[in-house]
Amino acid sequence: MLGLPGHVTACLFDLDGVLTQTAKVHNAAWEETFNDFLRQRAEAGHEEFRPFDRGADYNRYVDGRPRADGVRTFLASRGITIPEGTPDDPPDADTVNGLGNRKNVVLLDRIHTDGVQPYQGSVTYLKAAAAAGLRRAVVSASANCRDVVEAAGLADLLEVRVDGVVARERSLRGKPHPDTFLAAARELGIEPRQAAVFEDALAGVEAGRAGEFGYVIGVDRVGQADALTEHGADIVVQDLAELLDGAGG
Numbered sequence: 021m022l023g024l025p026g027h028v029t030a031c032l033f034d035l036d037g038v039l040t041q042t043a044k045v046h047n048a049a050w051e052e053t054f055n056d057f058l059r060q061r062a063e064a065g066h067e068e069f070r071p072f073d074r075g076a077d078y079n080r081y082v083d084g085r086p087r088a089d090g091v092r093t094f095l096a097s098r099g100i101t102i103p104e105g106t107p108d109d110p111p112d113a114d115t116v117n118g119l120g121n122r123k124n125v126v127l128l129d130r131i132h133t134d135g136v137q138p139y140q141g142s143v144t145y146l147k148a149a150a151a152a153g154l155r156r157a158v159v160s161a162s163a164n165c166r167d168v169v170e171a172a173g174l175a176d177l178l179e180v181r182v183d184g185v186v187a188r189e190r191s192l193r194g195k196p197h198p199d200t201f202l203a204a205a206r207e208l209g210i211e212p213r214q215a216a217v218f219e220d221a222l223a224g225v226e227a228g229r230a231g232e233f234g235y236v237i238g239v240d241r242v243g244q245a246d247a248l249t250e251h252g253a254d255i256v257v258q259d260l261a262e263l264l265d266g267a268g269g
């Protein structure tokens with residue numbers, strides 16, 4: 021049914037890049053934030069300026085991970101260590117949390133200016149899943165998940181939300197760990213093998229594999245189909261509408 025194996029009774033959807041066209045907004049906000057930071061370090065005589073790569077750097081080190089993990093993982097790839105700070109650090113603090121907060125200011129500014137668009141294929145898929153009686157959760161690293169889901173008009177189609185805010189409250193490890201997906205499955209009252217995970221991020225499909233979920237669907241919006249398969253996807257589609265056509269499964 022809907023391109024899913026017979027044992028699947030629930031769908032766990034990532035948000036940014038799967039349901040909504042916001043992965044590229046996050047990516048652009050990270051690029052602006054990291055490049056300002058790297059440029060200042062170059063001017064202060066640290067490393068030479070090497071810009072953030074919206075392909076390799078975003079996909080490997082940032083996409084799908086909680087905000088502070090994205091900062092830490094990317095800076096570690098450049099051999100840069102800065103103090104952790106605390107979550108309420110101001111956006112101009114050169115700490116892990118300060119940089120994350122700086123990126124959030126840029127992100128929210130872009131979202132308020134441009135709005136949030138869902139993927140039409142995902143809206144159609146969500147409606148078909150609801151009509152077929154499949155359970156539905158959104159599982160996102162983003163602390164902005166609730167607002168983005170609402171702005172995209174998807175709130176009524178989703179039964180459970182496990183996001184960056186919930187993860188912090190419950191001390192759940194972020195993707196690539198499976199904890200947030202497992203929490204959503206538990207809330208829906210199903211076993212992991214009964215759930216399909218829909219993910220566009222390498223860290224996300226890894227989490228799907230690590231949690232031994234029933235089916236992991238890689239959603240390739242940026243031409244990384246092979247990497248999604250290597251990191252844990254059972255199949256890869258470019259849009260959820262392909263699953264409705266039967267072409268993806």
Ligand SMILES: O=P(O)(O)OC[C@H]1O[C@@H](O)[C@H](O)[C@@H](O)[C@@H]1O
Pocket residue numbers: 035036043046047082083084085086087090124160161162163164165184221
């Ligand atoms: O900064 P936020 O909104 O809490 O989002 C955390 C992460 O959420 C993920 O969904 C995005 O793929 C990442 O790019 C983002 O960094």
